[in-house]
Amino acid sequence: MGRLIWFSQILCLSFMLLQFRVQSSSPSQSSLDSLLHLCRPEERSALLDFKSTTNVVLNDVSHGLETWNKSIDCCLWEGITCDMTKGHVIGLDLSRQRIEADLTTNSSLFRLEKLQSLNLADNYFSYPNLSFGFQRWKSLTYLNLAYLGFPDNSLLFNEVFLLPKLVSLDLSISPGSGFFHLDNIRFQMLVHNLTELRFLILNSVNMSLVVPSSLLNLTSSLEYLGLRDCLLQGNFPSQVFQLPSLQLIDLSSNNDLRGNLPQSNWSSPFKYLYLSDTSFLGELPHSIGNLKFLEELDLNNCQFSGSIPKSLANLTKITYLDFDSNLLQGSIPDVFGKLHNLTYLSFFSNCFSGEIPTSIFNLTSLSFLSLSSNKLSGSIPSFFFDLVNLTSVGLSSNNLTGTITATMLSKLVYLEYLDLSNNSLLSLSNNGTSINYSFPNLQYFLFSSCNIHKFPSFLRKAERLQELDISKNKISGQIHKWEIEGMSVKYLNLAYNFLTDIDSFGFGNLVAVDLRSNLLQASLPILSTTWDSMNQLYISGNNLIGEIPSSYCNFTSLGVLVLANNSLRGKIPECLRNLRSLSILDLRMNKFHGKIPNLFVTNSNLDTLHLDGNQLEGILPRSLVNCSNLEILDVGNNNLNDTFPHWLGVLTELKVLILRANQFHGAISNSMPAFYFSQLRIIDVAQNDFTGLLPNFSSNQFHGPIPEELGELNSLLILNLSHNSLNGQIPSSLGKLAELESLDLSSNKLEGMIPEQLTNLTFLSILNLSHNELVGHIPEGKQFNTFSNDSYIGNFGLCGFPLTKKCHEEEPGAPASQFDEEDDSTIVFERKFALAGYGCGLVLGLSLGYIAFITGKPWWLVKKVEKYQQKLLGRCNRSNKKRKPKTPTNARR
Structure with a gap:
């Protein structure tokens, strides 16, 4: 939006400067007396009538209409420009006034028939009668109706065509509005009728039906073309870039628009x-060096490849250069020696190799530099830190080496953002902890996955520090109170180090703390932070003992609490119900005992609950039904004793249900309503005491035949029904599972022949039919020729390859399929389920990807659930991959 607002402002200024050449648009002090009666009465009346029909949407916004009153000549009113000789109102600017009014045929504005310039941008105009009076503005040359939110634009475009003198037209709408359409016919009429256009801005107007080749008809006098986020698609004609007067073109955020320079x-x-954010591709042409007036070049997130042309050195007026997220490679050429005006330089996420070119360090005006996510090597030269105007530096995810000292960093007094993460050979030195370095503007300090051995205590005077990430380093031992005293950090990440103790958490406004995978011992740390500020707390994977402190229940804004993989004991505190903002609670792999308390209040925000691997007993608390957002429920490997929780079926967001290795018992009924468990993707009830026929999902001591309907689960990747008491024949319908990669039916009582249809499973890489009562010839061909004897062991009636037992006579073929390809009347499974099982159980899941079945604990399932949980954590976690501060002084922002 910042760029769009600037765009409108620059056009208004350009037009006003043009208009000033023709006639004076504002009075001088010497002619003030002559202006007292300059305003024409009929036009003053029209303006006052318009004012009487308007409303101010925001009362606290100062607006120009306050100056409109009869005691002052209307030519002196704010937003009004008059012809000094005849007194006609020729300019009206009410942009960004937050006023609300109608724009219909009867609007008094159409009585201003000498109007040349009209700017109503960013207000709340409407036209309920769907009619205008634009034809009365025969002299109009400048029209800005951006961000007014008209519900239908077809008539509006018809009116615009009646203004052939238009020099500047802006009909942009707010991004995402989606209701403003311009088809190919109307666009052709626009460029055909408005032959004087020099400025055309249609940002966010839906132009998906406009053929890009239509742009070839644009007038040769066009200077500014704004088509950002217009849903343009197809091939953009490169000849448009060669229009002789063109100074600005913005095609950003048209993702399906292709083209070359x-x-x-x-x-x-x-x-x-x-x-930016288009599908432009190819190599950057050498001819780009001919654009000697170029100030800003943004090719972010396109598909440009090859190397950067050395002719870039000719762009001596360039201030903004962004090549982020392309496929550029080779060395970054040493072309920056003469680009003294450059303030913004970003080559993030390309394939550049080699060392950082030395000429970059001559860019004394540079404030933003990002070379992250490339393959750059070598050390960072000491004179890099002489670029004292730098506010943001990103050099992460490269192969940089050397040691960064506090003395070096202290030179960058304006630095706000520093990211050198993921350079495994790059270290950080305190450079004498007795020196009080000052970092007055530093807010983000990111050194994850480097070679840091000590806590950067020199940052304790960085009073504005918001985020400190030194995770995945080699910091060991204890962090002392004096090392962090004075820091006001909000986001602290010390995960994956070798810390054994933290003297004190003296931060007063902590929002997120990550201490995962250290060597912390003793009890959970007491956090002396503001109770209502803490949002995320991760202390999993340590050696912590004791109980959860009751003070943790005071974090009323806490959204994520992860204490997994410790040795915590005691009961889960009842007071955790006070954490009404909690969305993720992970207490798995500890030693908690007792019952699961009724923590789950009405309208709970909880979407993930992990209690796996504790010593919990009793029944599942029925208050879980209050968690309408619950997506993952994992209570496996405890001592819970309950029947199958049918009542959880009303949770419409539940996707993962793990009850394995408890004492759940009884039958799983087939009579549940169809809408129950409507979103369930993974269910694991293995190692319990469930009995009865195999229903629509898993069980333990299942018996009876394998349902024919399993063949309808065409997204299935894994099917594991092993270690049950299933009998009957293998359904030939399983041959329809075209995506199946693993099939395990071992240790049952299946009989009959192996269906020939199973040879259709061309992705099948794991097959286990062992320990059944199968007989006859083993099918041959395709994947079946790759399986070994182990796939069939314990079936004494089988013969043929790969077994040594030969078939003495041709066995009859497998029975014909008993299902109709088009008949799905008996389908009782959701089509996009995948099934997998373990031991005496079965697991259902959705499109789990390639998963090899491993005997023992089903780690593949654990990883899949954890991966799914990471998606949920992503809603809470802040992304640091590509944080780019705004640049308020340049045209792009």
Whole structure:
């Protein structure tokens, strides 16, 4: 939005400067007396009538209409421009006034028939009668109706066509509005009728039906073209870039728009070129060096490849250069020696190799630098830290080496953001802890996955520090109170180090703390932070003992609490019910005992609950039904004693249900309503005492035949029904499971022949039919030729390859399929389920990807659940991969 607002402002200024050449648009002090009666009465009346029909949407916003009153000549009113000789109102600017009014045929504004410039942008105009009076503005040359939110634009475009003198037109809408459409016919009419256009801005207007080749009809006098986020698609004609007067073109955020930059004859007076988030591709042409007036070039997130042309050195006026997220490779050329105006330089996420070019360190005006996520090597030269104007530096995820000292960093007095993470050979030195370094503006300090051995205590004077990430390093021992005293950090990540103790958490406004996978001992740390500020707390994977402190129940804004994989004991505190904002609670792999308390209040925000691997007993608390957002429930490997929780079926968001290795018992009924468990993707009830026929999902002591309907689960990747008491024949319908990669029916009582249809499973890489009562010839061909004897062991009636037992006569073929390809009337499974089982149980899941069945604990399932949980954590966690501060002084923002 920042760029769009700037765009409108620059056009307004350009037009006003143009208009000023023709006639004076504002009075001088010497002619003030002559202006007292300059305003024409009929036009003053029209303006006052318009004012009387408007409403101010925000009362606390100062607006120009306050100056509109009869005691002052209307030519002196704010937003009004008059012709000094005849007194006609020729300019009206009410932009960003937050006023609400109608724009219909009867609007008094249409009585201003000499109007040349009209700017109503960013207000709340409407036209309930779906009619206008634009034809009365025969002299209009500048029209800005951006961000007004008209519900239908077809009539509006018809009116615009009646204004052939238009020089500037802005009909942009707010991004995401989606209701403003411009088809190919109307666009052709627009460029055909408005032959004087120099400025055309249609940002976020839906132009998905406009053929890009139509842009070739644009007038040669066009200077500014704004088509950002217009849903343009297809091939963009490169000739448009060569329009002789073009200074700005913005095609950003048209993801399906393809094209190439001109390879030759490109010498347009370009100043601003924005192609970010498009599908432009190919190599950057050498001809780009001909754009000697270019100030901003944004090619972020395109598909450009190859190397950077050395002609880039000719762009001596460039201030903003963004090549993020492309496929550029090779060395970054040493072309920056003469680019003294450059303030923003980003090559994030490409394939550049080699060392950082030395000429970058001559860019004394540079404030933003990102070379992260490349393959750069070598050390960071000491004179890099002489770029004192730097506010943001990103060099993460490279192969940089050397040691960064506090003395070096202290030179960058304006630095706000520093990310050197994921450079495993790069270390950090305190450089003398007795020196009080000052970092007055530093807010983000990210050194994850480097080679740091000591806590950076020199940061204790960084009073504005918001985030400190030194995770995945080699920091060991204890962090002392004096090392962190004075820090006001909100996001602290010390995960994956070798810390054994933290003297004190003296931070007063902590929002998130991550201490995962250290060597912390003793009890859970007491956090002396503001109770209502803490949002995320991760202390899993340590050696902590004792109980959960009652003070943790005071974190009323806590959204994530992860204490897994410790040796915590005692009962789960009842007071955790006070944490009404909690969305993720992970207490698995500890020694908690007793009953699961009724923590789950009405309208609970909880979406993930992990209690696996404790010593919990009793029944599942029925208050879980209050957790309408619950997606993952894992209470496996405890001592719970209950029947199957049918009542959880009303939770419409539940996708993962793990009850394995408890004392659940009884039958799982087939009579549940169809809407129950409507979103369930993974269910594991193995190692319990469930009995009865195999229903729509898993069990333990199942018996009876394998349901024919399993063949309808066409997204199935894994099917494991091993170690049950299933009998009957293998359904030939399983041959329809075209995506199946693993099939385990071992240790049952299956009989008959192996269906020939199973040879259709071309992705099958794991087959286990052992220990059944199968007979006859083993099917041959395709994947079946790759399986060994182990797949069939314990079936004494089988013969043929790969067994040594030969078949003495041709066995009859497998029975024909008993199902109709088109008949799904008996389907009782959701089509996108996948099934997998373990031991005496069965697991259902959704499209789990490639998973090899491993005997013992089903780690594949654990990993899948954890991966799913990470998606949920992503809703809470802050992303640091590509944080780019705004640049308020340049055109892009």
